[in-house]
Amino acid sequence: xxxxxxxxxxxxxxxxxxxxxxxxxxxxxxxxxxxxxxxxxxxxxxxxxxxxxxxxxxxxxxxxxxxxxxxxxxxxxxxxxxxxxxxxxxxxxxxxxxxxxxxxxxxxxxxxxxxxxxxxxxxxxxxxxxxxxxxxxxxxxxxxxxxxxxxxxxxxxxxxxxxxxxxxxxxxxxxxxxxxxxxxxxxxxxxxxxxxxxxxxxxxxxxxxxxxxxxxxxxxxxxxxxxxxxxxxxxxxxxxxxxxxxxxxxxxxxxxxxxxxxxxxxxxxxxxxxxxxxxxxxxxxxxxxxxxxxxxxxxxxxxxxxxxxxxxxxxxxxxxxxxxxxxxxxxxxxxxxxxxxxxxxxxxxxxxxxxxxxxxxxxxxxxxxxxxxxxxxxxxxxxxxxxxxxxxxxxxxxxxxxxxxxxxxxxxxxxxxxxxxxxxxxxxxxxxxxxxxxxxxxxxxxxxxxxxxxxxxxxxxxxxxxxxxxxxxxxxxxxxxxxxxxxxxxxxxxxxxxxxxxxxxxxxxxxxxxxxxxxxxxxxxxxxxxxxxxxxxxxxxxxxxxxxxxxxxxxxxxxxxxxxxxxxxxxxxxxxxxxxxxxxxxxxxxxxxxxxxxxxxxxxxxxxxxxxxxxxxxxxxxxxxxxxxxxxxxxxxxxxxxxxxxxxxxx
Numbered sequence: 001x002x003x004x005x006x007x008x009x010x011x012x013x014x015x016x017x018x019x020x021x022x023x024x025x026x027x028x029x030x031x032x033x034x035x036x037x038x039x040x041x042x043x044x045x046x047x048x049x050x051x052x053x054x055x056x057x058x059x060x061x062x063x064x065x066x067x068x069x070x071x072x073x074x075x076x077x078x079x080x081x082x083x084x085x086x087x088x089x090x091x092x093x094x095x096x097x098x099x100x101x102x103x104x105x106x107x108x109x110x111x112x113x114x115x116x117x118x119x120x121x122x123x124x125x126x127x128x129x130x131x132x133x134x135x136x137x138x139x140x141x142x143x144x145x146x147x148x149x150x151x152x153x154x155x156x157x158x159x160x161x162x163x164x165x166x167x168x169x170x171x172x173x174x175x176x177x178x179x180x181x182x183x184x185x186x187x188x189x190x191x192x193x194x195x196x197x198x199x200x201x202x203x204x205x206x207x208x209x210x211x212x213x214x215x216x217x218x219x220x221x222x223x224x225x226x227x228x229x230x231x232x233x234x235x236x237x238x239x240x241x242x243x244x245x246x247x248x249x250x251x252x253x254x255x256x257x258x259x260x261x262x263x264x265x266x267x268x269x270x271x272x273x274x275x276x277x278x279x280x281x282x283x284x285x286x287x288x289x290x291x292x293x294x295x296x297x298x299x300x301x302x303x304x305x306x307x308x309x310x311x312x313x314x315x316x317x318x319x320x321x322x323x324x325x326x327x328x329x330x331x332x333x334x335x336x337x338x339x340x341x342x343x344x345x346x347x348x349x350x351x352x353x354x355x356x357x358x359x360x361x362x363x364x365x366x367x368x369x370x371x372x373x374x375x376x377x378x379x380x381x382x383x384x385x386x387x388x389x390x391x392x393x394x395x396x397x398x399x400x401x402x403x404x405x406x407x408x409x410x411x412x413x414x415x416x417x418x419x420x421x422x423x424x425x426x427x428x429x430x431x432x433x434x435x436x437x438x439x440x441x442x443x444x445x446x447x448x449x450x451x452x453x454x455x456x457x458x459x460x461x462x463x464x465x466x467x468x469x470x471x472x473x474x475x476x477x478x479x480x481x482x483x484x485x486x487x488x489x490x491x492x493x494x495x496x497x498x499x500x501x502x503x504x505x506x507x508x509x510x511x512x513x514x515x516x517x518x519x520x521x522x523x524x525x526x527x528x529x530x531x532x533x534x535x536x537x538x539x540x541x542x543x544x545x546x547x548x549x550x551x552x553x554x555x556x557x558x559x560x561x562x563x564x565x566x567x568x569x570x571x572x573x574x575x576x577x578x579x580x581x582x583x584x585x586x587x588x589x590x591x592x593x594x595x596x597x598x599x600x601x602x603x604x605x606x607x608x609x610x611x612x613x614x615x616x617x618x619x620x621x622x623x624x625x626x627x628x629x630x631x632x633x634x635x636x637x638x639x640x641x642x643x644x645x646x647x648x649x650x651x
Contacts, residue, residue: 016046017649020258020266021638022246023274024051025058026086026631027619029234030638031272036237038643039651049238050258050266052245052579055228056235059276059580060631062228065570071312073572074583075227075631080216085639086230086632090223093233100221111427114559115184121428121559122181129178133185136167141193145211155589156193156210157203184431191495198306198586198629205304209587214626227631245579249273250289251615253605269649270615272641274634277599277622278305278575278582288616292603299598303622304588307535307575313550314568428497430557487556488541488549490534497560539573546571584629585622596625600637602644614648617641 019035021028032047039045055061060075081087081101090096112121113130122130137160144159164186171182190202199205223230245261249271258266275287280300284292292300538546547569554560574583587593600623602614619637627633645651 016044017270017651018046018048018268019645020256020268020271021047021049021274022249022258022271023058023276023620024049024053024056024231024235024238024240024242025274025620025634026060026231026234027058027274027621027634027638028272029056029231029238030085030635031274031619031642032238032638033234034639034642035646038646044651047239048266048268049240050244050246050260051240051242054242056240057228057231058274058634059574059583060227060231061572062226063570065312070226071310071570072222072227073310074308074574076222077220078223079220079630079632081218081221082216084216084218084632085635086223087218089234090230093230095223095225095229095233097224101218103219103221110425111429112559113181113185113188113429113431114557115181115431116433116556117558119558119561122431125175125178126181129174129182130185133171133182134189136163137186137189137193144207148207148211152208152592153589154207155203156197156205156207157201159207160190160202180433181431184433188429188431188495191493195495198308198584199304199588200306204588206587206589206591209591209593209628212587212593212625213628216632246275246287248289249287249616251603251605256615270613270617270645272617272619272638272645274618274620274638276305276580276582276620277303277585278580279578281305282581295598296601299591299595302588302591302595303599304586304591305582305622306584306586308583309535309538309572309574311538311546311550311569311571313547314570315564426499428557428560430495430497430553432492432556487552488537488545490538490541491549491553493534494550494553497554497563536575538571539576543569543571586629593625596623596628599623600640602641607648614644617644 021032021035028049028051032049035045035047036042057074061073062070063073064070078084078087078090078100087096087100091098113127114121140160140163141156143163144154144156147159148154167186168183171179171186173179174182193202194200197205197210243262244264244266246258247261248259250257250259251271256268256271258268258271260266277300280287284297284300291297541549547567550569551567554563574580587596600618602618603616604612605615607613619634619641621627621629621631621634621637624630624633624637627636
């Protein structure tokens with residue numbers, strides 16, 4: 001139906017204003033709740049949420065695993081507590097108890113640097129070189145924020161490249177292996193920065209966009225009982241139509257007609273769209289009638305969206321060193337909660353070192369990866385986490401090495417009794433030594449800053465890095481490229497192995513976390529669409545191939561010889577999920593903060609007496625300048641658009 005031909009049969013039959021909200025994530029739920037709560041009279045407004053999937057929460061998804069408990073497949077952290085509406089809701093619903101305010105942050109216990117091919121973690125002078133590299137990298141990131149005020153087009157990676165050129169000669173002059181260690185840790189921090197900021201490379205991250213992020217006071221803490229519980233509480237009393245995939249939004253001066261995939265139509269006076277940026281990038285031409293204004297299309301194309309995947313790895317100790325682990329893994333784990341996950345698959349790997357029990361059998365191992373992009377939304381100022389959507393932010397903020405908690409690391413001393421009663425957390429930071437990454441003296445080869453915007457990069461044209469040569473990146477279009485060691489290219493981005501962590505959900509706000517079977521989560525992601533495809537490569541591989549690739553990567557680190565050889569994996573697939581096509585957004589190179597504001601602008605029509613009326617409003621994490629990429633940013637943007645409509649319709 002043409003935009004100007006709304007059928008008379010579908011016109012509103014009562015004076016009530018009908019508002020549709022697309023998406024039951026935190027942006028959509030925030031909008032729907034406020035519309036009903038702040039309207040002067042409940043009968044003045046009718047609110048319906050259209051959700052493509054079969055659950056609430058959007059890109060926050062808590063999943064129950066057999067034997068292991070619940071895990072977070074998506075969003076994990078509350079980033080700051082004071083002024084954070086997500087924390088206030090968690091308190092209101094009884095999901096948290098207020099003791100979190102007394103915490104200094106998550107306790108990350110002992111941390112170790114382990115090198116590829118080395119049987120022992122770093123020690124002695126090499127730890128000093130590692131700390132100097134991490135400190136120099138963090139300081140360089142901080143400098144990029146300050147320089148962005150005078151150079152609004154500066155990328156974080158561009159500044160890091162310049163700083164590396166200045167530092168590389170100093171690294172080459174270090175005695176023995178210290179220079180190589182310095183370079184390896186610099187590369188590890190590059191991977192961690194990608195992991196925190198959700199970009200395929202720091203060259204894609206606009207420094208001004210990163211600097212604009214506003215930190216909320218208070219520690220970064222996980223949602224006790226899980227993000228899914230918070231979304232379900234928030235959805236109570238909301239009219240939600242599940243399985244309603246929107247195919248067309250026709251809007252004009254008379255109203256809005258929404259066509260769903262099941263051929264049903266929803267007519268309303270206005271709509272609030274929380275459609276994810278990745279979906280808008282792929283489908284905006286087909287979604288809107290008439291099509292979006294050019295300035296909004298340009299904003300959609302300019303902003304970046306990262307793919308954040310988690311791979312939960314179950315390491316199975318065995319008393320038989322010859323056990324091939326042929327037993328089948330459990331059935332699909334996605335049966336109770338619809339989510340973009342793949343079920344456990346079991347493979348057998350004979351590790352090169354003797355098989356022993358994990359160093360901390362009462363803890364839960366957690367692996368992070370940042371091959372070609374970042375996995376956990378966080379920003380750093382020096383050693384302080386500017387965390388957003390992170391699952392590993394506190395580990396990035398720490399200066400680590402010897403296993404002792406370092407100054408600047410989130411302190412366990414101020415943690416609550418709940419934290420102190422938790423299983424210990426041990427982190428291993430993986431330092432790759434690859435001739436494709438670094439020159440023999442530890443200095444990186446020269447690189448050039450990319451001139452194209454992130455969304456225009458192809459798989460063969462991966463962006464340069466602050467310490468990596470563009471010509472040395474695999475150009476294999478098949479996505480299963482392997483280096484000489486046989487490790488898949490995506491697995492070379494593994495940068496952390498953590499036993500314990502907040503992806504594993506507590507049962508209740510006052511409960512001590514139960515001791516679960518040893519499990520791990522790994523993160524691999526890429527920028528989408530059309531940028532670095534490492535995460536999509538991982539998503540395209542079978543569970544057995546992913547498990548084998550991770551086992552091969554771990555085997556490259558003899559210091560990790562205690563990890564059992566039998567592995568099962570469970571992973572999210574946010575990049576290939578048609579309902580998300582990515583995980584969270586950021587201000588990319590070539591974009592600006594104004595693009596975020598343009599994306600948030602409503603589509604308006606002429607109203608009575610020379611006024612204007614918003615017909616199509618836009619919310620979601622990608623539309624919040626200060627809190628882009630966060631759940632609280634999404635929630636607040638939904639409230640913003642709800643208030644816009646209440647004012648426009650005088651409700």
